[in-house]
Amino acid sequence: MDKEERKIINQGQEDEMEIYGYHLSRWKLAIVSLGVICTGGFLLLLLYWMPEWRVKATCVRAAIKDCEVVLLRTTDEFKIWFCAKIRFLSLETHPFSSPKSVSDKLSNGRAVCLIENPTEENRHEISKCSQTESQQIRYFTHHSIKYFWNDNIHNFDFLKKLLYGINEIAVKVPSVFKLLIKEVLNPFYIFQLFSVILWSTDEYYYYALAIVVMSIVSIVSSLYSIRKQYVMLHDMVATHSTVRVSVCRVNEEIEEIFSTDLVPGDVMVIPLNGIIMPCDAVLINGTCIVNESMLTGESVPVTKTNLPNPSVDVKGKGDELYNPETHKRHTLFCGTTVIQTRFYTGELVKAIVVRTGFNTSKGQLVRSILYPKPTDFKLYRDAYLFLLCLVAVAGIGFIYTIVNSILNEVEVGIIIIESLDIITITVPPALPAAMTAGIVYAQRRLKKIGIFCISPQRINICGQLNLVCFDKTGTLTEDGLDLWGIQRVENTRFLLPEENVCNEMLVKSQFVACMATCHSLTKIEGVLSGDPLDLKMFEAIGWILEEATEEETALHNRIMPTVVRPPKQLLPESTPAGNQEMELFELPAIYEIGIVRQFPFSSALQRMSVVARVLGDKKMDAYMKGAPEVIASLCKPETVPVDFQKVLEDFTKQGFRVIALAHRKLESKLTWHKVQNISRDAIENNMDFMGLIIMQNKLKQETPAVLEDLHKANIRTVMVTGDNMLTAVSVARDCGMILPQDKVIIAEALPPKDGKVAKINWHYADSLTQCRHSSAIDSEDIPVKLVHDSLEDLQMTRYHFAMNGKSFSVILEHFQDLVPKLMLHGTVFARMAPDQKTQLIEALQNVDYFVGMCGDGANDCGALKRAHGGISLSELEASVASPFTSKTPSISCVPNLIREGRAALITSFCVFKFMALYSIIQYFSVTLLYSILSNLGDFQFLFIDLAIILVVVFTMSLNPAWKELVPQRPPSGLISGALLFSVLSQIIISIGFQSLGFFWVKQQPWYEVWHPESDACNTTRSLLWNSSHVDNETELDEHNIQNYENTTVFFISSFQYLIVAIAFSKGKPFRQPCYKNYFFVFSVIFLYTFILFIMLYPVAYVDQVLEIVCVPYQWRITMLIIVLVNAFVSVTVENFFLDMVLWKVVFNRDKQGEYRFSTAQPPQESVDRWGKCCLSWVLGCRKKMPKAKYMYLAQELLVDPEWPPKPQTTTEAKALVKENGSCQIITIT
Structure with missing residues (x-):
């Protein structure tokens, strides 16, 4: 093109x-x-x-x-x-x-x-x-x-x-007829229809009818499930379609319209009693308290403020254009619930509609459900490839049948039917349903332990996770923070730390005033609600928060701000006076602060601020809190203590969360109305540094144990947090993510400035920081797999990289060649904005890690969606923030999900291998019988496909997950040495023993072409059966079903299906042993007993239905011996040779999280005795480059003398070099 x-x-x-x-x-x-x-x-x-x-x-x-x-x-x-x-x-x-x-x-x-x-x-x-x-x-x-x-x-x-249309997220529920046509036109059902027509032509009515019944049940079940999902989705999105809303027109009139008539640009009035937002709108007046749990899974209400008015700075550059993501603190998203509104001076709370219909945030989520992105997983790609191989095998059988039939002068019609029948046998019709059985059962087990899934196909992918990223606050540590103390600043010097903030000496200080006002707390039904950190801080000072009621606002017809005041016991007692002077005397004793304007906390800015006024003061005050480094940069340099950095490091190294406070008096000319229109940048500058709040964030009790389990399973763990870097490093050491003896290399990247190129300063953090928590893990108990061992048995100590969000962005932009190396050893990523978390997940995936992400769902939505397995810790049963949601707010859900993922993945492999063997065994049975112009009978097909295959498939998938994680990880695809060897060996064994029975029966002295009156039994039972089965000699079997070869092949192949089912039912280390799967055990025992009984003790009616001929008892015993030897060989090869030799060799070479050279290579020596040129390739033991990029990179870094960077060194980025039209940045040290 x-x-x-x-x-x-x-x-x-x-x-x-x-x-x-x-x-x-x-x-x-x-x-x-x-x-x-x-x-x-x-x-x-x-x-x-x-x-x-x-x-x-x-x-x-x-x-x-x-x-x-x-x-x-x-x-x-x-x-x-x-x-x-x-x-x-x-x-x-x-x-x-x-x-x-x-x-x-x-x-x-x-x-x-x-x-x-x-x-x-x-x-x-x-x-x-x-x-x-x-x-x-x-x-x-x-x-x-x-x-x-x-x-x-x-x-x-x-x-x-250009044209918006109706504001409607229209999820139409398709009619049953439309869904039926779409489902029936699926290639799978078209193939089923072709098979049924073919079998009916060949007079296999019973089997054709059984397939029709199965297909109808499958289609009805599928239609019910699909329609139910459409109905649920329709009900979920239809709630806002008929809402009546108020909009402002040009002449200031308020008009009520249906929400479906809203268009971008309409000015919507937010009602006082709240509303479920029918569109995306940006607040231009007033404040709203919003519940965004539908989008983020976060149950804590969020305060939304009005969008600041555009302003022009001194350089003439205006504010950035509105963007829903950048200005999400001012945006009311579709589907979220407005709980409360606040308005000023009689003005209404207004918002401009910016997006409608499917363009809204909710609409985009609905589109992602309606049109999901395909899952890129090697298992599914290999499954299609394997099906093509089966088609190729069917093609060979197709040609063989035609040639053999022509040589035997068979009629053309019969040749066509039998040739096409080979295709229907080779490609198993039940394969798609069988492959999903393990996922369905795993999803049910996850639901029982409180893990809900909206993307079942990702369960298999979770079985491959080898790296998990964790948020810190609320995930690794407790949600609530405890106030450890404060450290105020006076005369640019730090005072001693103070534990008690609630005392009379500090009640009227600017420090406590900042703690009392600089937050986003609100009262919902009389209960104080908001960010947990703000709640702890406000509770520590013991103040009271009061909000104006709707009646008070209407009565005074003026601004009624939120007011905070200290409790009476903290205020100095007033001296009694006369009644006439009492009011004048007590007035100064009233101490209240009104919050006039709020600039909510921004993850990108890492700060928040408010404008407040003390009752009776002429000037307003600006208070600000946030990350200490950010706050200090916005304060007057002379107000920041000279030892600020040292004091901050002392606290953060101990794992405390530190928040800085700042304040400044505003000009008296700044009126109340001007404050409502002032920009954030005009307030947040030239502040006075007031000191630090030290918060203690304790580890959750289960965190160290869970991380230890992950480390023992060779699964890397990474911390991604918005907190201070040294605090994050300390918590990483406390929880065992970084061991005490490991070195931590801090990468501080600086962007280009004043003509100088970007550079990275490398320095080492203290490697032996004392762990504070008693739950810290002994270093000898955890085999860290973050760094890959060398031949010299680790010439240097294991190391980890730590960096903040700013450095990460600079490295992504200017040091692309270092990104993979840093991803290989990066453990702590601090001060990360939500979009940077997503970029980190992508960078890890670019080096072929299977990445999991566990967070609270609030600021991690992008990362949770981007990861292979995102788990949101939320009380909701299902959240669109991530594929998985855990109702238990604990990271213990991570190993549970990985265990179930591994079990589901192994189940998929077992089922696929079984279905492949079922296809090949039946294909070879029919091919053998075609050679003598015979075939399996209608009821024989029926018995095999229904009584054996379906029962075995759906019971062998019931094995629950193994009770603990193991270092091995199941292969990700079917095209691997272990699985190919397993399938090919079982195919050879099955074909061999089936051929043995087929040709051996012809060598028996009693063998001759079978006839109802001259069978080999010569018993009364046989004669009775013969006389009842055939009335006269003319009613002979026109399809030549009844013969000794057919009976022999039928019995041996029936046992072979059960043999390979047992051999393929893998248990430990990924699933519980098959003997604990009671349904499977009962099914196999029952089928074995039934087949053995009708083989050794024929029942006339059963033989008549299955078209089995009577054979001498000696041959029945011979068939039993063949079956027993077949079972012994199959189980031995699969469960002993494969597991003890091949499987261990593959896993020893492909351990996740590490890739090491092995000089001795004992598995290689033991295998090569059987032929270096043959089994060495099959077992995958040859020296070859690792497939995963991170493994290859680890191999390179082992021999790189310049890596890791030496302490106190700098790496600079070269200028852009153009090569073949593309640009590349090269770094120099």
């Missing part, structure tokens, strides 16, 4: 796609129609499954701006194709009479033309709309989002910028 004819839409976003234009071609369409008729509709099905083939077969390439059909392809690793038809929308009237208009209404209540960022290009577009009386808009719809053709950029863009 020409590059000129390809466009990119949603560039740089997760749903980025390539787009190609096509015109419908009549002559191509005619040829395709003819092909559909000639193929009986099969070509139409093929084109239905392959949209790119459909477009290319019926259309010709065209310019995108003039095309009739567009072909879309995602730019990710999946390269999924979609097609969409271009549609036209006519606008007869245009609402924009001037560029100042934001939105207006058409007659149908919809709005057009909102330009989010008014540029000259957009104004030109608006003027084009207003100058033309009628215009056609070309657009297409993809995944519920409309895209229109933009002449300015010569590409398709979001239609939301």
Whole structure:
């Protein structure tokens, strides 16, 4: 395809796609129609499954701006194709009479033309709309989002910028008929339909009927499940569709409309009693208390303040443009619940609608559920590859059957039927359902222990996790912080630490006033609620918070701010006076502080501030709290103690969480109304440093034990937190993430400045910090796998990198070549913003780690979604913040999830191997019988497929997970030495013993072509059976089912299915032993007993139904011996040779978290005795480069004398070097 004819839409976003234009071609369409008729509709099905083939077969390439059909392809690793038809929308009237208009209404209540960022290009577009009386808009719809053709950029863009439509997240529940057609057109059911028609043609009615019944049950079950999900999703999103809302019009009138009529630009009035937001809107007036648990899983209410007015700094540069992510503290997101509102001077709480419908935050989440991104997992790719191999095997059998039948002069009709029958036998129809059984059972077990899953396919992927990132506060440590003490500053010097803040000496100090006002606490139904840190801080001073009621605000018709006051017992007692002077005397004793303006805490800024006024003061005060380094940088340098850094390090090294406070008096000319419009930057500068608050954040009781289990299982652990770096390092040592003797290398990266290149300063933290918690772990008990051992048995001490968010961003931008090395040893990432956490997850995945993330769901949403297995600690049963949600607020859910993931993964492997062997065993049975123009009987097929296969598949998947994590990790794909050896060895064994029985029976002295009256039994039972089975000699078996070969093959193959089921039912180390799976044990014993009974003691009715012939008792014993030897060989090869030799060798080479050289290599020597050139390759023991990037990198770093960097050294980035049109940054030390 020409590059000129390809466009990119949603560039740089997760749903980025390539787009190609096509015109419908009549002559191509005619040829395709003819092909559909000639193929009986099969070509139409093929084109239905392959949209790119459909477009290319019926259309010709065209310019995108003039095309009739567009072909879309995602730019990710999946390269999924979609097609969409271009549609036209006519606008007869245009609402924009001037560029100042934001939105207006058409007659149908919809709005057009909102330009989010008014540029000259957009104004030109608006003027084009207003100058033309009628215009056609070309657009297409993809995944519920409309895209229109933009002449300015010569590409398709979001239609939301021109025409919004109804504010509706429409999740239509498809009709049962529509779902049925879509389900039936699945390739799996089309293959089933083909098989049923084929079997019916061959008069296999019973088996065909059984398959029809199974398919109907499967389709009905699938339809019920899919429709139930649609109904649940529809009910979840339909709550805001019929809400009545109030909007402000141009003439200041308030109009009530339905929420479906809201469009971007509407000014919405937030009611006092709250509302479930029907759109995304930015607050422009007032304050709201919002519950965002639906989005984040965080149950603590969040305070939303109005968006600051645009301002221009001294350089003439204005504020940044509004962005929902950057300004999320001012944005009310769709689906969240507004609990309370606060308004000023009689003004209403107003918000401007910025996004509607599927463009809202809730709409995007619904789209992610409706159109989930495919799961990229090697198991599924290998499964499809293995199916192709089975198809190839079926092709061989297909050709063999045709040739053999022609040589035996079989009729053409029978040749066609039997040849096609081979294909239906080789590709097992129950494979898709069997593969998902283990996941379904694992999901049920997870639900029982309080872990809920909204993406079941990720359970298997969790079995591969070899690195887990943890948030600190609320995840590794307790949610609540305890106030350890304060350390105030007077005359630029630190005073001694003080434990008691609630005393008369400090009650009127600016320090306590800052603690009392600088927070986002509010009262909900009379209970103080807000951030746990703010709650602890406010409770420590013992003050009282009062908020104005709705009646008080209406009565005074003026601003009624939140007021805080100390308890009466802390205030000095007043001296009694006369009644007339009492009021004048007591007035000064009243000490209250009103919170006039609040700038909420921002993760990006790492601070918050308020503007407050003490009752009776003429000037207002600004208070600020936040990260000590940030607060100190915004204070006057002369107010910051010279030993600030040393004092801060002393506290953080001990694991305390430190918060700095600052204050300044505002100018008297700054009025109340001006404060409401002042920018944050105008307040948060030139402050006076007041001191530190020291908070103690204790480890959760179970944290050290869980991390120890993960380390013993060779699973790396990483801390990602917004806290101070030294505090994070201390907590990492306390919980065992970093051992006492390990070195911690702090990477301090500085961006380019004043013409100087970016650089990294390396310095080592104290390696033997005393652990504070008694729960600290003995270093000898935990084998740390973060760094990979060398031949010299670790010439240097294990080391870990630690860095803050700013350094991480600089390294990502200017030191790309160092990023993989730092990811290999990075353990502590502090002061990380939410987007930086997501970038860290991506960087770890780029070096082939399977990454898990465990957080509280508040600031970790992006990272939780990006990780292979994201676990949100939330009280909600299901949260859209992450694939997994644990109701237990403990990291103990992490090893439980990994254990269940490993069990589900091993179950998938076991089931897949069993289904493959079932397919091959039955395929070979039929092939052997075809050689004598025979086949398995209808009821024999039925007994095998229903009584044996389905029962075994769904019971062998019930094994629960092993009780503890082990260092081994199951393979991620089917194409591995161990699994291939397992499958191939069992295939050879099964084929060998089946062939032995087939050919040996022909060598028996009693063997001859079977006839009802001349069988080999010569018993009364046989004669009675023969006379009842056949009335006369003319009713012979026209399909030649009843013969000695058929009976022998049937019995041996029936036992073989059970033998391989037992051999493949793996237990330890990933699942409980199969003998604890009571349903499986009972099923296997029952089936073994039944088959053995009818083989040794024939029952006339059973033999008649299964079309089994009578054979001498001696041959029955011989078949039993063959089966016993087969069982012994199969179990020995699978569970002894494979597990004790091959499996251990593979795991010894592929331990997760470490990759070491082995000079002795004892497994290699023991295996090579059987042939170096043969088994050495199968066992995967040959020296080869590791597949995972992090393993290869670890190998390189072992022999790199320059790594890790030496202490007190600097690494500088070279200038950008262009190479073949691309830029690369090279670092020098």
